Amino acid sequence: MEPSVRNFKGNWHRSDNVGLSLVVLLGVVACLGTFLLDGRIGFSLWDEGYLWYGVQQVLHGEVPIRDFMSYDPGRYYWAAGLLRLFHADGIVAVRAATMAFVAIGVAAGGVLVWHQSPGRDIVRFGKCALAIALLVMWAVPWWKGYDAALSVILTASLAWVLTRPSAARFFLHGVVIGVAAMIGRNHGVYGVIACLVAAPLLLLGTSKPAWRQCIPAWTAGVVLGFAPICFSLVLDHRFAAMFWDSIRFMLFEYKGTNLPLPVPWPWTMHGGGALTLSLVTQWLTGSLFVLLPLFCIVGLAVVLNGLRRERNMAHAGFVACVATAIPYLNVAFSRADVSHLAQAICPLLIGLLIFPVHDVARSMHRWLVVPLLLIVSLLITIPLHPWYQSRVQSGWRVIDVRGDKLRMSDAAAAPVEAVERLANRCIPNGSTLLAAPVWPGAYALLGVKSPVWEIYPLFPRGDGFQNQEIARLQQARPSLILIYDISVDGREDLRYAHTHPRVWEFVSANYRQIPGPDNLPGLLVYIPKSTVD
Incomplete structure (x- = not known):
């Protein structure tokens, strides 16, 4: 491992603490700025209304899944808990609560990049700023911010475990997985799969964790994090019936988790001979659908090769990105549009930023790969943000939406x-x-x-x-x-x-x-x- 790479240790130098605080602050400010730009622009009765209604009903005492069709309960109770503090139930308040959760994911991504980047502090901070910018850009649409943020949180938590495996860290990571499952049970499954991918890699290193302690600790953590749902399944028979029925319907009746869309592979794009910005954007989006599985394959090969040579997991953050990106392929390809791509791409974004490269390859990575990643992200995501849409499209006006003035x-x-x-x-x-x-x-x-x-x-x-x-x-x-x-x-x-x-x-x-x-x-x-x- 390069001596300049900081890992998730228990004690920090003063300069590291200052840098870490600045990274977290930058992540929060970036999310706040995004909310101030987009928070009162645009509206949809579709998916956005689906989340908003659920939060309203939780404020009225109803239970998600049991009393109305919904996502898993966690995101509703997060938003409703914050809204109750301010006696609000409007759509802008729900957006603010969601962005507060996104800020946790963005800050976690920044912290991960900070600790896994070599070089001087100013260079590391610049890379963190880029990571934060990318994560904020890809947090679209806003009501899916919970899903994107969870992918980052699970990645950062897994990296923390892989850096110095111990029963305590496995336990806390299990708690993170359990809590993620309360917000979306699919995220809990992805967190477990990422662990199953990463755990065998630890066996290839010279310092192996005490599995007899770590596995029970991890299992206990998962159960503890998911405990509110477990208690509800035991104590609330109506909730249990609807919960298990929702799983039965998806697995055995509908036999799917989403309405599928064909994958927009770049070679399927046809513009009638005219090269337009829209066609370029579509081609770039399709290219990212190619890059996602390619990153998982190449990344796994790089990790295995590094373990073979060094007999040690020198780049735990990158390993965590690869391990988490693998199960999140299901999100991108279950409904292959840019919205679901945004929910799955965050481990890849961080992984490319901290890709373990040396010598000449490092210069190529810094001056070619990283700028290209930023340009592609800008071209794809900026047109998806309401603020940009309201500036380039005509016919936008202010409408009252249950007390909130929104421009749409x-x-x-x-x-x-x-x-x-x-x-x-x-x-x-x-x-x-x-x-x-x-x-x-x-x-x-x-x-x-x-x-x-x-x-x-x-x-x-x-x-x-x-x-x-x-x-x-x-x-x-x-x-x-x-x-x-x-x-x-x-x-x-x-x-x-x-x-x-x-x-x-x-x-x-x-x-x-x-x-x-x-x-x-x-x-x-x-x-x-x-x-x-």
Whole structure:
């Protein structure tokens, strides 16, 4: 190991402590700056509304998964806990709480790069600043910031263990994995797989950890970190039933974790002979889908070669990046778009920055690879940030979203205005609406409870589940039904009438269609047949 490389030790020099503090501060400031730029720009009733509604319902005492369709509970309780301190439930407050979590991941990434970079402090700090900039740029869309941040936190925690393996460190890393699983059970699985990839590498070194102590400690840590979910599964039978049913549905009924998209390989891009910035960006995005598995393969080869020569894990941070990047391939390729690429790319970004190179290769890495990584990231991610979109696109205006003034495009404003206008016209006090399949944010926008459990009904469902939802509709008797009749991802089989035919029949039998907004031709509006329009 190079003597200039700092690792995760227990004691630090004063200069190292100052540098470390500056890195953490820079990460927090970068996230704060990003929030100030983007926090009041843009809005979506789709995925963003899905998170917002869940946070609102937790503030009202409901339990994610048990009472409404949701991600895993951790992110809702994190956001709701912060919002409760400020007596807020608006979308800007949810964005702020999410960015606070992202700041933890960004700071962790900066700390990892600081301790795993050789050279003078000024050079190390510059590399940390670049890492922080890359992580902040790739934290898009904002509501997926939890997932991107967790990949960094798991990487940094694993690097800390690999640097000096001990039972105490394995235990604390297990806790990190367990907590990650509460925010997203897939992240817990990825954390476990990363450990299973890294653990055999420790066997190849000369100093082997005391496995009889480390494995039980790690297992205890995972259980402790995941304990709130474990207790809920034992004490709350309704939660347990819905939790296990969600796993059963994904594994055995739908047999997938996402709506798949074809991988945008760079050789599939066609621009009709015209080279445009959009085509270049698409090609670069596709190239990153090639780079992800290539990094895992080459990185593993580099790690094994280093262990063979030195009989010691000299670059623990890089090993952690490779080990964590491997399971996160599933995130990128389960739905191969830039949003899911952003959730999986962080271990690669850090790994490329701390790639173990020497002599001539070090100069090439510093002056070619690192600048190229920055340029590619800028071209791909900056157009995805709301602040940039609002500057280059026309037709943006300020809309009131449940008390928050947001600047959004006409396309984003149209459904918000339509929902509010139809609600004022058709929903009396104490009643609710059904919004399907892609507008869960309509409930949060109006501050009403969904009449059904499945607030984001994208996947095909069987008759038994649909009958349960119909029973909920009969009990809630919504005064307004909004069905945005679109073919999700261009697939006709994913229209609501095909994924939920029995619910569609119920709506047709008990509700009558009235004219919808002219600027939303796909929106089907229904009111009870007994209602006088």
